[in-house]
Amino acid sequence: MKLPIYLDNNATTQVDPRVFEVMIPYFLNDFGNAASKSHPFGWKAEEAVDYAREQIAALIGANEKEIIFTSGATESNNLAIKGVYEMYAAKGNHFITVTTEHKAVLDACKHLEKLGAEITYLPVGSDGLLKVEQVAEAIKPNTVLVSVMYGNNELGVIQPIREIGKLCKEKGVLFHTDATQAVGKIPVDVLADNIDLMSFTAHKMYGPKGIGALYVRRKNPRVKVTAQMDGGGHERGMRSGTLNVPGIVGLGKACELARLEMDAEAIRLSALRDKLEKALLNLEESYVNGSAEHRLPHTANISFKYVEGEGLMMGIKDIAVSSGSACTSASLEPSYVLKNLGLDDELAHSSLRFGLGRFTTEEEVDYTINCVTEAVNKLRDMSPLWEMFKEGIDLKSIEWTEH
Amino acid sequence: MAYSDKVVDHYTNPRNIGTLDKSKNTVGTGLVGAPECGDVMRLQIEVNDETGVIQDAKFKTFGCGSAIASSSLATEWLKGKTIDQALEIDNMDIVEELALPPVKIHCSVLAEDAIRMAINDYRAKQGLEPLISEKVHH
Numbered sequence: 001m002k003l004p005i006y007l008d009n010n011a012t013t014q015v016d017p018r019v020f021e022v023m024i025p026y027f028l029n030d031f032g033n034a035a036s037k038s039h040p041f042g043w044k045a046e047e048a049v050d051y052a053r054e055q056i057a058a059l060i061g062a063n064e065k066e067i068i069f070t071s072g073a074t075e076s077n078n079l080a081i082k083g084v085y086e087m088y089a090a091k092g093n094h095f096i097t098v099t100t101e102h103k104a105v106l107d108a109c110k111h112l113e114k115l116g117a118e119i120t121y122l123p124v125g126s127d128g129l130l131k132v133e134q135v136a137e138a139i140k141p142n143t144v145l146v147s148v149m150y151g152n153n154e155l156g157v158i159q160p161i162r163e164i165g166k167l168c169k170e171k172g173v174l175f176h177t178d179a180t181q182a183v184g185k186i187p188v189d190v191l192a193d194n195i196d197l198m199s200f201t202a203h204k205m206y207g208p209k210g211i212g213a214l215y216v217r218r219k220n221p222r223v224k225v226t227a228q229m230d231g232g233g234h235e236r237g238m239r240s241g242t243l244n245v246p247g248i249v250g251l252g253k254a255c256e257l258a259r260l261e262m263d264a265e266a267i268r269l270s271a272l273r274d275k276l277e278k279a280l281l282n283l284e285e286s287y288v289n290g291s292a293e294h295r296l297p298h299t300a301n302i303s304f305k306y307v308e309g310e311g312l313m314m315g316i317k318d319i320a321v322s323s324g325s326a327c328t329s330a331s332l333e334p335s336y337v338l339k340n341l342g343l344d345d346e347l348a349h350s351s352l353r354f355g356l357g358r359f360t361t362e363e364e365v366d367y368t369i370n371c372v373t374e375a376v377n378k379l380r381d382m383s384p385l386w387e388m389f390k391e392g393i394d395l396k397s398i399e400w401t402e403h
Numbered sequence: 404m405a406y407s408d409k410v411v412d413h414y415t416n417p418r419n420i421g422t423l424d425k426s427k428n429t430v431g432t433g434l435v436g437a438p439e440c441g442d443v444m445r446l447q448i449e450v451n452d453e454t455g456v457i458q459d460a461k462f463k464t465f466g467c468g469s470a471i472a473s474s475s476l477a478t479e480w481l482k483g484k485t486i487d488q489a490l491e492i493d494n495m496d497i498v499e500e501l502a503l504p505p506v507k508i509h510c511s512v513l514a515e516d517a518i519r520m521a522i523n524d525y526r527a528k529q530g531l532e533p534l535i536s537e538k539v540h541h
Contacts, residue, residue, distance in 0.1 A: 308441055310467035311470070311471055334441065346438045384443055387422065398434075400434075400438070400439075401435050401437070
């Protein structure tokens with residue numbers, strides 16, 4: 001077992017060697033520009049890209065003409081939101097999204113607000129879940145797009161996408177989902193799930209960083225987005241720029257492997273995740289954040305009350321995870337996702353996010369269980385809050401000196 | 404962000420963790436910070452009545468590695484000092500000793516506040532007026 005152990009697969013994943021292998025020729029020998037229509041170098045590149053489109057489409061139940069390549073999910077989210085805003089301006093300027101979305105969605109929406117759009121940010125329950133009725137109530141005659149992420153990056157919580165998609169279809173409103181954490185991990189079918197636009201990226205599914213895609217529906221209805229990158233008209237005029245051929249080949253292979261291995265992997269990973277979680281929940285005052293039922297198979301977000309997240313990570317320095325505590329963010333604000341769940345302060349600052357992956361072994365999970373348990377106990381011995389809790393003092397009754 | 408060796412050392416081998424008896428009037432307690440900020444430090448001093456020297460200091464901290472190290476270092480420095488000497492401890496001394504990056508300077512400020520609060524608590528128990536700090540925090 002090698003140290004350090006990587007359990008932060010929600011942040012990024014290692015490129016699968018099988019993915020890396022198929023990419024190499026497109027850096028070296030077959031380095032042509034896919035848009036070079038007049039010679040074999042270009043034709044070879046174009047062929048590789050077309051094949052990748054098929055591999056990707058097969059994973060998500062789409063047609064290969066519906067894949068637009070981008071630099072990643074952030075760009076895909078921007079393209080979907082801003083591109084729809086511009087393209088459908090005549091129809092309306094009201095968008096609906098959720099408070100727990102990724103910043104790529106929230107900040108794109110904030111940008112639109114400055115341009116005069118009206119955005120509704122729906123709150124979630126304490127389990128991180130949205131109710132379909134909330135979306136139904138929020139839809140208005142001038143609503144153009146609903147954007148709800150498939151699986152939450154911090155909690156792993158899976159939203160009722162299929163039902164929301166069905167609702168949007170009935171109301172004639174476009175439905176976008178940021179499926180970055182879901183694609184390749186759980187079955188996603190754009191037709192069955194009634195999705196019109198979908199963002200995802202390679203580096204969350206054992207592919208390279210710097211390449212992602214936006215699924216844009218072509219039938220029932222035919223959707224178009226106004227390009228945010230101009231210059232050459234690539235990708236059906238929706239995203240200009242020379243295609244990242246090696247990256248695309250990698251994304252294609254990553255999708256193929258995911259399609260073939262996803263089911264077995266989900267079973268293996270959820271068993272490991274459950275083992276980790278069960279052992280850590282043995283610790284007093286530890287809590288799972290977000291719905292334990294509607295959740296991605298590889299994610300666990302756990303709070304250890306009265307122990308601070310960054311301090312805890314220092315105690316498990318051989319294990320790579322992330323935390324929702326303020327100390328770990330540049331802004332010194334705790335995770336807005338956790339706060340939107342209504343978490344108490346002692347819990348928002350005390351969370352660890354574990355993201356298991358394809359290369360995670362049971363040995364690593366066992367090591368992690370021991371390490372985290374030891375660190376939590378050591379830090380509780382050092383925590384004034386834990387001591388007060390043990391003495392039966394109600395922390396809410398104390399007048400803290402704010403800073 | 405990599406931690407300095409000294410911060411790691413204080414975290415791995417913390418000095419003076421523990422609790423002094425709050426009810427004694429030779430013990431001063433400072434509780435600073437707030438759970439919602441992710442930083443709470445409790446620093447306690449035990450002062451020798453006759454000599455006015457801090458003979459023991461203990462801490463417990465809820466916070467990141469830098470916060471733990473700042474309060475641990477504070478207890479180390481406090482032991483053996485008189486109250487007046489203790490008041491001279493400046494948060495920038497802590498920053499320098501632990502090589503804290505700018506984003507962690509507030510941990511040292513909190514530690515300094517904890518020292519002053521503990522001293523004032525001791526003074527109150529001795530029937531003395533609390534000291535008003537004229538310091539401007541960096």
